[in-house]
Amino acid sequence: MRGNAFEAKVKADGGTELLRLLVERLGGTEPPPGPGAAATPDLSASGPEGRVARTALALREATGSGGWTLLDHPLLALEVAGSPAYLEPDAVVVRPDGRWTVVEIKSFPMIDGSADPSKVGAAARQAAVYVLALERVAARTAGAEVADRVLLVCPRDFSNLPTASVVDVRKQLSVTRRQLARLTRIEDIADTVPEGTTFDLEHCSGDELTAAVDSVPASYAPECLAACELAFHCRARSREADAVEALGRGVRGELGGLTTVASVLAAAHGESGDPRDPTVAALRRAAELRAEALASAAAAPGRTGGGDGRDGPGPAGSLSACEAASTGGTSSSGATTTSTRTRSRAGTGEAAATGHGHGRSASARTES
Numbered sequence: 031m032r033g034n035a036f037e038a039k040v041k042a043d044g045g046t047e048l049l050r051l052l053v054e055r056l057g058g059t060e061p062p063p064g065p066g067a068a069a070t071p072d073l074s075a076s077g078p079e080g081r082v083a084r085t086a087l088a089l090r091e092a093t094g095s096g097g098w099t100l101l102d103h104p105l106l107a108l109e110v111a112g113s114p115a116y117l118e119p120d121a122v123v124v125r126p127d128g129r130w131t132v133v134e135i136k137s138f139p140m141i142d143g144s145a146d147p148s149k150v151g152a153a154a155r156q157a158a159v160y161v162l163a164l165e166r167v168a169a170r171t172a173g174a175e176v177a178d179r180v181l182l183v184c185p186r187d188f189s190n191l192p193t194a195s196v197v198d199v200r201k202q203l204s205v206t207r208r209q210l211a212r213l214t215r216i217e218d219i220a221d222t223v224p225e226g227t228t229f230d231l232e233h234c235s236g237d238e239l240t241a242a243v244d245s246v247p248a249s250y251a252p253e254c255l256a257a258c259e260l261a262f263h264c265r266a267r268s269r270e271a272d273a274v275e276a277l278g279r280g281v282r283g284e285l286g287g288l289t290t291v292a293s294v295l296a297a298a299h300g301e302s303g304d305p306r307d308p309t310v311a312a313l314r315r316a317a318e319l320r321a322e323a324l325a326s327a328a329a330a331p332g333r334t335g336g337g338d339g340r341d342g343p344g345p346a347g348s349l350s351a352c353e354a355a356s357t358g359g360t361s362s363s364g365a366t367t368t369s370t371r372t373r374s375r376a377g378t379g380e381a382a383a384t385g386h387g388h389g390r391s392a393s394a395r396t397e398s
């Protein structure tokens with residue numbers, strides 16, 4: 031609600047204050063238009079395809095007009111994995127020189143001219159996708175150019191007054207382009223699922239939907255907890271498969287060809303794995319260090335040697351911290367004292383992701 035009220039305030043009077051902020055931050059030869067001087071075309075149409083077409087037409091007309099135009103909640107389409115995804119920026123401004131600028135209006139505050147970097151980063155990634163979608167329209171519009179710097183508008187300090195900053199999204203653009211190019215096409219994924227699979231919420235039972243979801247390969251990582259409604263389902267599947275992906279992408283990357291927690295533990299205990307393999311060698315060294323640390327902790331005066339949750343989670347030589355992390359637990363101090371990079375990241379990564387997932391998933395989904 032607060033966000034909607036702030037956005038309405040920013041766009042009031044035909045976007046006069048918004049356009050003033052844009053000129054102030056982005057510069058340019060043209061002065062900002064006075065109240066009501068900028069065109070604000072009606073973008074309503076039936077269905078998403080109609081709205082996308084209406085937006086493209088408005089962008090073309092605005093570019094040809096040589097004046098200021100503010101497009102309020104235009105609808106853009108971007109092909110993602112072979113299917114159209116519809117995107118709705120808060121606003122797009124067309125300048126008299128034909129440049130198009132994406133405007134993102136957020137309700138988080140900008141205090142002393144700077145905002146929470148993680149929120150600004152998320153806004154930049156979001157805006158970069160809008161810029162990509164706009165580039166496809168601009169390619170078919172004479173005289174149009176899409177700016178790779180977007181305007182981020184936020185409440186100033188603790189007030190409800192708008193302020194703005196310019197965000198350069200060139201890096202996010204190149205990352206997003208690369209990711210989109212690497213996405214598997216939906217047709218290719220569909221070819222791998224059994225004939226007749228459907229995700230029809232109205233006509234499928236819970237069991238049928240679960241089976242349908244299970245038939246699609248997933249690549250779970252703890253980061254999913256903050257972004258995807260299927261995260262708990264995929265995490266359970268990943269744990270059932272004993273997959274090291276459940277420990278985090280960083281851990282997965284360091285474990286090379288070891289793809290299950292059991293194979294990691296076996297390699298660490300010397301039961302399998304080539305000792306010349308640097309990953310296996312590192313795991314064995316980590317297990318030795320842990321065993322030494324637990325042994326010396328147990329021998330220290332005044333320590334009982336395990337079982338109290340502070341001296342160690344299990345018998346010396348075991349990698350129970352790794353196992354604990356793989357099942358959603360956090361490693362105890364025993365893991366910390368003898369930590370290898372691998373095990374330490376496993377514990378903290380999953381713990382951090384779990385914390386975010388429970389607390390932030392709703393807001394993350396809302397923002398996306």
Ligand code: SF4
Pocket residue numbers: 248249250251254255258259260261262264265
């Ligand atoms: S939780 Fe979501 S994003 Fe992560 S693997 Fe499952 S479906 Fe994919």
